[in-house]
Amino acid sequence: MAQADEIYQVIRDEIIHGVLPSDTPLRETELAKRFNVSRTPVREVLHRLASEKLIRTIPNAGSFVGAFTWETVNEVFAIRQILEAYAAGLTAERITDADLKKMETLYQEMEVAANKNDFEAYALLDEAFHEMINTICGNKLLTDIIHSLNDRAKLANLRREHYARGEIQYSLADHRKIIDLFSEHNASDASDILLSHGKTIFGGLTNNPIINVFKPKEK
Numbered sequence: 001m002a003q004a005d006e007i008y009q010v011i012r013d014e015i016i017h018g019v020l021p022s023d024t025p026l027r028e029t030e031l032a033k034r035f036n037v038s039r040t041p042v043r044e045v046l047h048r049l050a051s052e053k054l055i056r057t058i059p060n061a062g063s064f065v066g067a068f069t070w071e072t073v074n075e076v077f078a079i080r081q082i083l084e085a086y087a088a089g090l091t092a093e094r095i096t097d098a099d100l101k102k103m104e105t106l107y108q109e110m111e112v113a114a115n116k117n118d119f120e121a122y123a124l125l126d127e128a129f130h131e132m133i134n135t136i137c138g139n140k141l142l143t144d145i146i147h148s149l150n151d152r153a154k155l156a157n158l159r160r161e162h163y164a165r166g167e168i169q170y171s172l173a174d175h176r177k178i179i180d181l182f183s184e185h186n187a188s189d190a191s192d193i194l195l196s197h198g199k200t201i202f203g204g205l206t207n208n209p210i211i212n213v214f215k216p217k218e219k
Contacts, residue, residue, distance in 0.1 A: 003037060004044045004048075007031070007037070008045045011045060015049070016054075021065065022065050023065060031046075046063050049063075050063065053147075077149075077198075082195065083142060086142065087142055087143070087146065088178070089188070090142075091136045091137045091182060091190070093187050103129070103182070104179065106125060106132065107176065109125055111172060126171065133194075174196075
């Protein structure tokens with residue numbers, strides 16, 4: 001088990017950090033040779049990575065980095081951004097002072113990375129920021145669904161590409177607004193800005209309708 005765990009951690013880190021780009025084939029024989037093991041622990045590792053939506057396995061073709069093909073990734077992220085906007089509204093309603101303190105600490109780390117133009121570090125911090133929102137929302141089913149759509153390999157890659165184009169400061173400003181709205185427990189505006197933020201990051205997702213359930217009811 002320890003042997004498989006070590007191989008899993010190495011491959012997982014390489015996927016998340018872009019060392020193994022999306023759609024890279026992961027062949028059992030090559031991995032077994034690389035780590036000097038039999039194919040059994042390699043097979044176990046690939047199964048685990050597939051269950052976490054980091055790779056996809058195609059019958060008679062093999063395993064590849066990324067849970068989705070690029071042809072479907074925009075559709076997947078379109079759904080994800082709507083779910084995350086809903087999660088942000090829930091988070092605004094239930095976030096605590098302790099949660100806000102942790103979020104502020106994470107924001108300060110993002111600010112440092114942004115000022116250094118370290119888009120690799122910023123992308124990882126950004127991922128942690130969104131994960132924090134999804135966790136605080138308190139709706140486990142919603143969080144599980146978001147995770148099921150969470151092709152982290154492509155998601156991290158899209159974020160890196162976006163920030164490499166020099167748009168880190170735009171993202172940072174959005175995160176500042178999001179935290180401020182959370183501190184005000186403003187669910188409606190927090191949901192709206194998360195949706196807008198997602199459209200900017202993922203691109204091409206500007207025509208997805210959403211009903212903001214957090215809008216104040218008309219009297």
